[in-house]
Amino acid sequence: MSRTPSAKDEARRLAEYRWLSFDVVGTLIDFERGILDCLQEIARTEGVALSDEHALARFAAAEDEQQRLTPELPFTQMLVPIYQRLAGEVGLPATEEYAAALRDSIRRWPAFPDAPAALARLGQHYRLVALTNADNWALAQLAVTLGDPFDDTVTAEDVGVNKPDPQVFTYCADRQRVQGYGRQDWLHVAQSQYHDLTTASWLGVATCWIERRAGQDGFGATPAPQQVVTPDHRFTSLAELADAVEQV
Template structure:
């Protein structure tokens, strides 16, 4: 665990200082990389093609983060048609739709649901996802519906790291009498969450899901690495730390 230094003109906070935990969902709580790769491997097996997971994620990342893309996961149809030839897969729309629809069955990381249930006993949990509402409802169900409130790309009209996404959440919390000082933002993406949350004055917690793997997988690499306020490699470790703080 890491805590921001006082040299950065911040007073170090403890877990008792927060009322709200805001969460990135896809990649932090839902294992979208395994979901994507699993579906592409299934399509590949039917076509007699051996699909390498990390190669597929690299092509996905390039295709997903182009200008003027659609909302996620609907955009996976376009993404598939772009990356299929590079992977030797059949470039047919029906397979793109299969990739899109696979989002309904993506699983949470093994520790996600249990950790969220523990955290929900102490905080209001708020989802902040770049996914569309239809997909988020599937993800929330997979996680045990732990959220007090949720914000999707459909609700905000934008995607993180756009500050406007965060502003929608700030307005919601302010209407409840809270401030951004009451928020701990929890996420795995340096690009979408950790960097921008720091710029907006939030305390953040980086869940480094790919700590045992090289590179950024399906998530775009940030221009600059942001040292988080708190740093764990799993949601279970975060929940443990919270409970230890409360018990102390």
Template sequence: MTLQPDRYELLTFDCYGTLIDWETGLADALDRVARAHGIEAEREDLLALFAQAEHPIQSGPYLPYREVLRRALAVVGEGLGFETSSVESEEFAGCVAHWPAFPDSPTALERLHDRYKLAIVSNVDDDLFAASAAKLGIEFDWVVTAQQVGSYKPDPGHFHEILDRFGGPQERILHVAQSLFHDVAPARELGFTTLWINRRAGQAGSGATPLADAVPHAQVPDMAAAARLLLDE
């Protein structure tokens, strides 16, 4: 499918993995804990363990994302043969605030905001996103978090909420995201047009997200390419 930039009024973004480099931040945080227990593990192995741990927790009764991180770290520790301390658990629960933005994200968002309304739909707590937002350099028109809707993608709660806030036709929204599992699959099922930011192009596996066979309407390798596409350059 060829996207038609003039068709869209609102671009909705996943944040972590799309705009913020969560795999680098997450892998670094996991590696610090593992090394403190005398364990050296490959980055991709740590991310895969986290992906296996996180989704079952998010699929249960709603918990704040800080608590999801605490519990996921405990599961990763069990998988690697160690028990995490309360200090390690608390530090890991706050590590989101230290995850870096992808270098191309702030400029791409600034350019896109000249033409489109922009919104965040993210699996995170409000205060954790606020720390990340400061690194992205723009004020989003809407921010929808897991804390606000009481659920985590791929549950459809975020998407229903942004439709309500936007108030316009769904056909005027383009959802932009890196995770096929958390974003592209549920967005497509609900009838959204999707643009996949394939940050892991050329890498094996699915990193910190579970595998999914969802097919996006279009894909680009990064946010710089997304901006060029959506600004007709």
């Protein structure tokens, strides 16, 4: 009969890794809050009543479509056509000015409250690598928001394609290997089943699901995955992961 792993068991498993890669937008940065703050500001300017859940659902659908059309574009650069696609569906003007405002708002997107401190704690145990669909400009803004925790960074701009494309993970693995960090030492930490966990699991990379929307319906501003994979580790916050690591 199987048993639920104890905190000590979990900590021992986590101690086997030497480096962690992180999805940034959605796992460390509260992009839903950032998107809504921008869209609601536009809605107030235009005198439009905007439902948060409807706006997030239409954003997810627009991103899903844009991913298929331009998989080579970093997420940051997709924000302009994403806005133009969703605007009419939520009653906002599809102007270039407002589309640019959504893209530029990324510098104000907040970190999840637990993320900066948890990253600092995890950095005492592991090499930390950002693995993001953002471009280099956006990641520079977001890293400052998070307290500049990363030992290395890999962006969609570096790779030339977005997650969930496997090339992103392969590029990251190759880059870390030259620094002496192998695939067997790797844990990928992410919120998005669509962008991250499905591909990482398919490639045989150990995964940790930070389930930021635990207890909420749907996938919010993230496109729905074709399937929900079972991760190797699962927590509802990054602080819980840091707590588990420190149980050794």
